[in-house]
Amino acid sequence: MRLKYLSVFLLVLLVAKVQAQSNNEEVLFSVEGNPTYMSEFIRVYNKNLNLVQDESQKDVDAYLDMFVSYKLKLEEAKSLGYDKKTSYIRELSSYKQQLAQNFLTDNKVTESLVEEAYNRVLNEVKAEHILVRIDESANPQDTLQAYNAILEFRQRALNEGFETVRKDVHNGQTIFGEDLGYFSGFKMVYPFETAAYNTAIGAVSQPFRTQFGYHIVHVSDKRKARGEVTVAHIMMVDKPEDQTVNNAETRIQEIYKKLNQGEDFEALAKQFSDDKNSGEKGGMLSPFSSGQLSAPEFEEVAFNLANVGDISKPFKTQFGWHIVKLYNKKPVGAFEDLKPQLEAQVKRDDRSKLIDEALHEKLMAKYNVSKETPDLTYFENLLTDDYFKRSWQLPADFIKSRPLVKIGDKIVTYQDFGKFLEENQQNASIKESYGDIVKNAYYTFLNTNLVQYQEANLENENEEFANIVNEYRDGLLLFDLMENTIWQVTKVDSLGLLEFYETHKANYNAPETIDAIVASSAKQSVIKEVSKLLETNSELDEIKQKVNSNGQVQVVFTTGIMDANHQVLPEGFKFQKGISKLYKHHDAYVVVMVKDVFPKKAKTFEEARGQVVADYQVFKEEKWVDELKSKYTVEINQEALKKVKSQIKK
Numbered sequence: 157m158r159l160k161y162l163s164v165f166l167l168v169l170l171v172a173k174v175q176a177q178s179n180n181e182e183v184l185f186s187v188e189g190n191p192t193y194m195s196e197f198i199r200v201y202n203k204n205l206n207l208v209q210d211e212s213q214k215d216v217d218a219y220l221d222m223f224v225s226y227k228l229k230l231e232e233a234k235s236l237g238y239d240k241k242t243s244y245i246r247e248l249s250s251y252k253q254q255l256a257q258n259f260l261t262d263n264k265v266t267e268s269l270v271e272e273a274y275n276r277v278l279n280e281v282k283a284e285h286i287l288v289r290i291d292e293s294a295n296p297q298d299t300l301q302a303y304n305a306i307l308e309f310r311q312r313a314l315n316e317g318f319e320t321v322r323k324d325v326h327n328g329q330t331i332f333g334e335d336l337g338y339f340s341g342f343k344m345v346y347p348f349e350t351a352a353y354n355t356a357i358g359a360v361s362q363p364f365r366t367q368f369g370y371h372i373v374h375v376s377d378k379r380k381a382r383g384e385v386t387v388a389h390i391m392m393v394d395k396p397e398d399q400t401v402n403n404a405e406t407r408i409q410e411i412y413k414k415l416n417q418g419e420d421f422e423a424l425a426k427q428f429s430d431d432k433n434s435g436e437k438g439g440m441l442s443p444f445s446s447g448q449l450s451a452p453e454f455e456e457v458a459f460n461l462a463n464v465g466d467i468s469k470p471f472k473t474q475f476g477w478h479i480v481k482l483y484n485k486k487p488v489g490a491f492e493d494l495k496p497q498l499e500a501q502v503k504r505d506d507r508s509k510l511i512d513e514a515l516h517e518k519l520m521a522k523y524n525v526s527k528e529t530p531d532l533t534y535f536e537n538l539l540t541d542d543y544f545k546r547s548w549q550l551p552a553d554f555i556k557s558r559p560l561v562k563i564g565d566k567i568v569t570y571q572d573f574g575k576f577l578e579e580n581q582q583n584a585s586i587k588e589s590y591g592d593i594v595k596n597a598y599y600t601f602l603n604t605n606l607v608q609y610q611e612a613n614l615e616n617e618n619e620e621f622a623n624i625v626n627e628y629r630d631g632l633l634l635f636d637l638m639e640n641t642i643w644q645v646t647k648v649d650s651l652g653l654l655e656f657y658e659t660h661k662a663n664y665n666a667p668e669t670i671d672a673i674v675a676s677s678a679k680q681s682v683i684k685e686v687s688k689l690l691e692t693n694s695e696l697d698e699i700k701q702k703v704n705s706n707g708q709v710q711v712v713f714t715t716g717i718m719d720a721n722h723q724v725l726p727e728g729f730k731f732q733k734g735i736s737k738l739y740k741h742h743d744a745y746v747v748v749m750v751k752d753v754f755p756k757k758a759k760t761f762e763e764a765r766g767q768v769v770a771d772y773q774v775f776k777e778e779k780w781v782d783e784l785k786s787k788y789t790v791e792i793n794q795e796a797l798k799k800v801k802s803q804i805k806k
Contacts (some may be wrong), residue, residue, distance in 0.1 A: 184800060185220075185792040187227045194796050197223060199801055203261035216801050220792075228784040230630055233637040244636055251628045253583045256611045258711060259501070260620050265514040269507045270498045274491050276341030277498070281352045282377035283339070286322055287332040290369040293585040294474070304457045305331075306363045306370040313360050318374035340381055346506035348373070385483035387458045388439035390424060391431040393476035405432075408470045408477040413709040415467055419678045421481050423743035427676050427724055428712060430476065435723060438479070445488070458482070481795045512603070519606040523564040530560055534570075535577065539590040546581045561602065564610045576601045641780065646773045655774045657761050663771070667719045670731050671752040675699075676744050677711045683738055683745040686711055690735050690749045717754075 183191040201219055238244060271399050286309050290302040313321045322333030340347065347366045355361040355375045388409055392404035409423050422438030429435035449455050451473040461468060461482035468480040488494070520527065534555070542548040556571035579595055582648065584593050615622045646652070657664065673696070675686045682703055689699045696713050703710045714724045720731070726739040726746055736748040763767065 170219065174512045182796045183793055184796045185224060185790060187224070187231050187790055188788050190227075190231070192227060193221070194800055198800060201804060216797075216804055220797070224790055224792075225781045225784075226634075228781065228790070229634055229637060229787055231788055232784055235634045236637070238633055238636050241636070244632060248625075248629055248632055251632070252625055253611070255621065255624055255628070256614055257503075259614060260607055260610060261511055261515055265511050266499060266502060269502045269510065270495060271491070273341050273498045273507070274494060274503055276349065276353055277494070278381055278488050279353075280338040280340045280379050280381050281375055282337060282379075283352050283355075283373050283375045284318060284322055284333070284335045285348075285371050285373040286318075286325060287334075287368060288370045289330050289332070292367055293587055295587045302370050303363065304446055306372055310360060310363060310372045313372065313374065318360060320406075322374075327677075329400075329639050338377075338379070342501050342505060370743055379473055381488050382445070382459050383485065383487040384445045384489065385458050385461075385482070386443045386486075387461070388421065388425060388437075388481045388483060389431065389434065389441060390421070390429045390439050390479045391434075391456075391476050392428070392478075393430040404477050405470075405472075407712070408479060410704075410709040410712055412479055413707070414678070414712070415479065417678075417708055420743050421467065421479075423678075426742040427744060429712070432723070440483070443484070443486075454478065454480070516603045516606055519610055523606065523609065525561065525602070526562055526604065529595070532598060533592075535573070536590045537592045539577075539593065543581055543584055543590075543593070544586045547596070548578065548581055550578055563605055564613070566609055568605055572605075573598065575692075638777075642773055642777050646776050647769055648767065649772075652767055652776075653772055654761060656775065657764065657768045660768075660771065661758060664759045664767060666757050666759050666763070668731055668756040669717050669719045669754045670750045671717055671754070672715070673749040673751070674714045674718075674746060675711050676714070676724065676741075676746050677703075678744050679710060680745045682710045683747050687735055687738065687747045690747070 181193050181195060182659075184194045185192050186195050197220070200223070201216070204219075207215060229468060233239065240705070259538075286306070288302045288306045288309075290299060294302070309325060321336075322335075324333075325331050326333035336344075339352075343349070344352065345366050345368075347364060348371060351361045351364045351371070352373050355373055355376055357375055359375060361371075361373045361375075365371070392408040392411075395461070396406040407428070411428060414424060415421060424433050425439030429439055434441055444455070444458075453471065453473045457468050457471055457478075457480055458644070461480065464482055464484065466482045468478075468713070470479050484643070487498070502508065519525070519686060538551065538554070540548060554570070554574055556569065556574070558570040559567050560570055560573050561568045566631055577594070580600075583597075588596075615625060622739055673690070675683060675690070677683045686699060686703060689702065700711065714781060718725060720729065725743075725748065726741040729736070729739070729748065730755050731750065733750050735755060736750070739746045739748075
């Protein structure tokens, strides 16, 4: 999504609508008679104060102008009927359903599970297990057979040793014996995780069941989690155009030698690292924890560095070659810091079933739903073996209108449950009786309807939810308007874009560049020698052989097309052919051989098209807003504005 599009949502999401206004509250301004109150403007202004990047928007008058423009756009969207479009209504409904998930939960149970999860994330368990596979829908006889088998394996493990039995019984089909190594919270299904954490070191658990079958687990060790590590790195990436002198592995080994010679890690990262984002910061990366990166090899090297200041040997990942330096290690974060992340994980895994069960209990009490299961004999008698073939249908004389259960003020009928049975035949197992099928379907049906009923009434029951829905309502409306009025229109307005480009051509230029060889060394004497060798037009390999003697790397070369902002070029470097003077740059000495200079030149329309489109959209939007100001009546209460300025947070 475009940054411009996101900025629209940022404004909208921060503009909370006022649900009900007192008749005595003072109007700050109105658009076509629709009022905006002082309280709304002050609250939104203060809320946005630290988020706006344009200092002019912190000026009350400038912010008021932007706020009026926002309201004008909403007025235009409604005038054009965007709020009546099927796509808009459908998308708003979808957002409401997504948002409702954050409110359809049992907070007490969730908080308890989050606290439990945090305690487990603090620690890692080393375990092995034996699993006897059995389907969740297996018949009682097969289930009992599997349970007896796992009991027998447990007794053998206690007598013979767990590892011995694990290896002996594993067949990779019906019985699995696996060494799982270390793991922490959320790495296993919840019942397995719970059994492992509740089993003492050296002990074998009692049999327990997951969706995979019956398990026993042996815990051999528990340790504190590794927490978080902060490192810097130097990265070299192979490029198709690289020659031997620029080969990534060769370059990383050269830099490693320079580090061993005592050169500064941060300075070398700034000069040579292909990770531009971290390179300019001396290679520094944001702190990370186990499993957070998509490069396990990088994590292992980073966590295995023992002391602050330790530097790894060069190693390779899928991203390139690296050298890593340790800056900090700290334990798992505080509970309050990790709580939002943990809560999201809890709601995604098996723990969510416990949350759902608690929610359903609460909703049954809230909406006065009887805990007594209604008589379902009528539905049991309707089922036939066609249900297992997914071809069963409700009979022609089916009783549709009879009440089945009441949820709040809604009567759920036989017709509703009958349709549910018909639409969910794929969930039935031939091993289940008709009675079990109907009973299990009813519980699922009831729980679904409880949640749907709360969701349908959530806007009336929860003020916070209502506010967020209204923010999205305006946000989607404004997005649709901007998409159709400005963004898409300007992109296909070829003549308008070309005319705008010709008028503003001076704004679209490619920078001056050079084709250069840059030599860098920690020693001034070495760079002086390299400078002399460059003057004789010596080949780079020849220079390196002369200077990098006795296994030491004294100089590193960077070659190619560069602009003034290239990391290896000294600040203020003058672009002219020939060999430069010596520079001190990033705690090293640098000499530059400029082979050619490519002057600054105007970009063609195609080269500048992306920037032209963005600028043209801003230009068109400003003109459009001026037209809206002429089209709609805007009245500003100057007395109220004075009061706003006196109350506004400085």
